[in-house]
Amino acid sequence: MLSLPLLAAVSALLASPRPLESNAPAAVGGFAATSSASAQDPSLPGSSQSGSSQDGAALDALLAAQVAAAAQRNAGELAEQALGLRDLAGGSPSGDAALDAALDRRLAEVAAGGADVAPQVRLFLTTCRLQGLDPDAATLVKTLAPVLAATQPDLRAQAIALCASPAFKRLAPEARKDLVVRLLELSADAALEPELRIAASKSAFSIGSGQQRRDARKLMLEFSTSGEPSLQSLGALALADSGDDISGQLREKLQRIALAPGERGELARAHLRNAETLRALERKYRQLEDKDSGQLPPELAEIQAVMEMVHAEHLFGDKFDDEILLDAALDGMLGVLDEHSTYMDPKQFKQFNQELEAEYGGIGAYVGIDPDDDIFSITRPIYSGPAYKAGLQTDDKIVRIDNWPTLGKEQDEIIKRLKGKPGTPVRLYIWQRGMDPGLIERPTEEMAIDITRAQIAIPAVSAQMLPGNIGMVELKEFSRVASSSLRKSLTELQAQGMTALILDLRRNSGGLLNEAVNVASLFLPRGKVITSTDSRVQPSQRYRSSGEMLVPDEIPIVILTSRFTASAAEIVSGALQDHKRAELVGERTFGKGSVQNLRPIAGFPEEPFEDENRNEQWDNWEKFEDKNGNGEFDFGPRVKLTIAQYLLPSGRSIHKQIDRDRNVIFEGGIKPDHAVALERGESWKYEERLRIARLEKLPRDWVDQHWATHRELLRTLAVFDANDPNRYPDFDAFYAKCNTPLSQDDVRELLRGEVRRRVQDDRGAEFPLGDFEDDRQVQAGVKVVLEKLGRKTTDVPEYAATITQDPLEKGASDKLVADVRSHLSGQQSEKVRQALIQELPKLQEMLSAANLDPSKLSGADLETLAAFLAKLKSAEGTPDK
Numbered sequence: 001m002l003s004l005p006l007l008a009a010v011s012a013l014l015a016s017p018r019p020l021e022s023n024a025p026a027a028v029g030g031f032a033a034t035s036s037a038s039a040q041d042p043s044l045p046g047s048s049q050s051g052s053s054q055d056g057a058a059l060d061a062l063l064a065a066q067v068a069a070a071a072q073r074n075a076g077e078l079a080e081q082a083l084g085l086r087d088l089a090g091g092s093p094s095g096d097a098a099l100d101a102a103l104d105r106r107l108a109e110v111a112a113g114g115a116d117v118a119p120q121v122r123l124f125l126t127t128c129r130l131q132g133l134d135p136d137a138a139t140l141v142k143t144l145a146p147v148l149a150a151t152q153p154d155l156r157a158q159a160i161a162l163c164a165s166p167a168f169k170r171l172a173p174e175a176r177k178d179l180v181v182r183l184l185e186l187s188a189d190a191a192l193e194p195e196l197r198i199a200a201s202k203s204a205f206s207i208g209s210g211q212q213r214r215d216a217r218k219l220m221l222e223f224s225t226s227g228e229p230s231l232q233s234l235g236a237l238a239l240a241d242s243g244d245d246i247s248g249q250l251r252e253k254l255q256r257i258a259l260a261p262g263e264r265g266e267l268a269r270a271h272l273r274n275a276e277t278l279r280a281l282e283r284k285y286r287q288l289e290d291k292d293s294g295q296l297p298p299e300l301a302e303i304q305a306v307m308e309m310v311h312a313e314h315l316f317g318d319k320f321d322d323e324i325l326l327d328a329a330l331d332g333m334l335g336v337l338d339e340h341s342t343y344m345d346p347k348q349f350k351q352f353n354q355e356l357e358a359e360y361g362g363i364g365a366y367v368g369i370d371p372d373d374d375i376f377s378i379t380r381p382i383y384s385g386p387a388y389k390a391g392l393q394t395d396d397k398i399v400r401i402d403n404w405p406t407l408g409k410e411q412d413e414i415i416k417r418l419k420g421k422p423g424t425p426v427r428l429y430i431w432q433r434g435m436d437p438g439l440i441e442r443p444t445e446e447m448a449i450d451i452t453r454a455q456i457a458i459p460a461v462s463a464q465m466l467p468g469n470i471g472m473v474e475l476k477e478f479s480r481v482a483s484s485s486l487r488k489s490l491t492e493l494q495a496q497g498m499t500a501l502i503l504d505l506r507r508n509s510g511g512l513l514n515e516a517v518n519v520a521s522l523f524l525p526r527g528k529v530i531t532s533t534d535s536r537v538q539p540s541q542r543y544r545s546s547g548e549m550l551v552p553d554e555i556p557i558v559i560l561t562s563r564f565t566a567s568a569a570e571i572v573s574g575a576l577q578d579h580k581r582a583e584l585v586g587e588r589t590f591g592k593g594s595v596q597n598l599r600p601i602a603g604f605p606e607e608p609f610e611d612e613n614r615n616e617q618w619d620n621w622e623k624f625e626d627k628n629g630n631g632e633f634d635f636g637p638r639v640k641l642t643i644a645q646y647l648l649p650s651g652r653s654i655h656k657q658i659d660r661d662r663n664v665i666f667e668g669g670i671k672p673d674h675a676v677a678l679e680r681g682e683s684w685k686y687e688e689r690l691r692i693a694r695l696e697k698l699p700r701d702w703v704d705q706h707w708a709t710h711r712e713l714l715r716t717l718a719v720f721d722a723n724d725p726n727r728y729p730d731f732d733a734f735y736a737k738c739n740t741p742l743s744q745d746d747v748r749e750l751l752r753g754e755v756r757r758r759v760q761d762d763r764g765a766e767f768p769l770g771d772f773e774d775d776r777q778v779q780a781g782v783k784v785v786l787e788k789l790g791r792k793t794t795d796v797p798e799y800a801a802t803i804t805q806d807p808l809e810k811g812a813s814d815k816l817v818a819d820v821r822s823h824l825s826g827q828q829s830e831k832v833r834q835a836l837i838q839e840l841p842k843l844q845e846m847l848s849a850a851n852l853d854p855s856k857l858s859g860a861d862l863e864t865l866a867a868f869l870a871k872l873k874s875a876e877g878t879p880d881k
Helices: 002-016 036-040 050-068 075-090 093-115 119-130 137-149 153-162 168-172 173-188 192-208 211-224 231-240 248-258 263-290 298-313 322-335 347-357 411-418 482-495 513-521 568-578 683-695 697-718 732-737 744-763 775-787 798-802 813-822 832-838 841-852 858-875
Strands: 342-344 359-361 365-370 375-382 397-401 426-429 448-452 454-457 462-464 471-473 502-506 529-535 542-544 559-563 583-586 594-600 638-647 664-666
Touching: 050 075, 050 093, 050 119, 075 093, 075 119, 075 153, 093 119, 093 137, 119 137, 119 153, 137 153, 137 168, 137 173, 137 638, 153 192, 168 173, 173 211, 192 211, 192 231, 211 231, 231 248, 231 263, 248 263, 298 322, 298 471, 322 342, 322 638, 359 732, 365 411, 375 744, 448 858, 462 482, 471 775, 482 513, 502 775, 513 529, 513 542, 513 568, 529 568, 559 568, 559 775, 568 583, 583 775, 583 798, 594 813, 664 744, 683 697, 697 732, 697 744, 732 744, 775 798
Parallel strands: 471 502, 502 559, 559 583
Antiparallel strands: 342 638, 359 454, 365 375, 375 397, 397 426, 426 448, 462 471, 529 542, 529 638, 594 638
């Protein structure tokens, strides 16, 4: 089905005379964007007055649709919609500039006399424009002013909060004074809700000056000393937000607030953490001053002088401690070199190290605080771990650990208590849906489960045998267990009679080089070059396959790739492609082919610890010397420094090169043998799926109701349901309950996803994320490997029922875009150009046909696009001309 952005993009491409080059402006929400420079100066290469007007019209159409949707939304939804608009518009500098211009046009209309404009629209437009560059603060004030008096409290609160934007400090002095006076009047209005009054005082403090800031702070102090606990919390948090020193009474109040669950407790905890960081840094500086003469080299003295200037004079200088500024300075210095060289503070390195090691001592589960009920929950058990063996399931709530309740506690603190030395016991109190809610805070011993901690390896692989004996393996990352886990899964699949393999690396962002070499060695004969390095300071190194090849040549291999396939995953993909051992299906890979060394910084070691298992790294159960008294083991900082680039066996570089202005010099990445794009869902469908599955949780409830009576059927449907909704018991009633414009097949797909999640827990094994019934790239991989075996998808009943179209064949819209791109690159003759122009009537016929199905495009959209195409045809000329 053709979509509005696609048709507009094709139209814009046909209208533009310039070829598509690597440094051409990015697409804006599906519309071809013109850079701000060329839009302003018609003499610049690639500039086109008609192209600019068409782009502007397209953006205006997009904005009009967004404004119409905004009028029906609440404040929270408006904020999310505004944040997403720039992504819809392309997210590039040129796209942002074009969007800002479209927003300015609409804001000018509203400010000039849009008395009947809905407050939601005013909020939406203002929020969107504040995200851009150099907004006109005067216009924004005129747009926002009526909402400050709105009757809906949530809209009024958001308008007040927006007034805190630094953009309003650029108002003319009198206009700025008037806005702050209005905010102070709201803060003094005793008839208003306390939350609105505090929000108004915070905004006044943010953009006011002198006496106005003192008046705003006075109200915060009055609230913080109130006898009402709720008002006291509001006042204390407002003072902390405004940069007051967190000590004495304010610190004590924040500590009390931090004990409570919910948003206020989390804010208080964040402020307390920041204050502790500042105190730790001050201790560090005192230690530095005690060394030697206390004199700093001129370069460091300059950094220190700038930091002191920030603290003394910057508007928000009191909100950034020295540790944050130093980290930013170090990261900025390395960022000048290339996009992958970076500084890691101790906390960042701790997280990085944990992801690479993929092992820890604990219960073995993915966990987190459930946003629906703020209760610490099991997201999914690790099926080889002790939690699953003890009977814990997805969505179980851990309400107590030993005698320590988890409700209202920070997620990191809860996880720390779950982890521990392998072999040590821990007692968990588990609450499940359907139990008495009162047991959440008062669990009984019947809810207790005793678990013995173990050494947990985070799974790197999930595998499944697809119909026709095609092995499907998803390799998620190249951690230290990647090659051993993959070897185990491949051995099991071969024992089941695997005749072909699909290796899914679409979501694999890389990892350890030696694991990449080990993985590639499973598919290549000994001694084959997998990758080599090219360095300025080190000799070139070649990495070759070693050991015995596990998967024989007669088993064809497809590797699925995407734009997220990066680094070590690209090395494996490119090596197997170069050696003709695998064909790549999907999208061009990311293009991260540089070599980074992780180096400690001299003079900043990690804290001493007892290395009980002699693995030369700290494990979370091992004793350590807590030198700074923060109760945590502190790693030393690290520098990740680019020292070389990887080359594939053929000598190809996969590394994308970008200059300091973010222009792409070399595209990099690996081009797949079979380009297959993922189908992009329509936004309204995504919102409907979110409502049904996440907000109303209807699929989960359906599975709960049918699991006991239809367990075996659901296990079967998780593997194969022939895309037939009627195989699900009571599906018609479920579909009616969803009350959705989604098709029955869309709802079936939602329901099957929940079934597969439940079956995972039941069988103790995770499904690969790709599903051959609904994933076009997986279907393309199936077709390729079957053809290598001399078979067709129609030879396998399950594929015959679900792969009804050739997944390798481009759709009509994809083909049209490809033809247009080829044409604009200058590779087509005038004859072909005329043939393309002749396609315009066909596009208009498609629009007319689509108009018969209101679920595809609105009538207004179709009329707009039809008129646009007619103008394009007129501008380009007809074949006769």
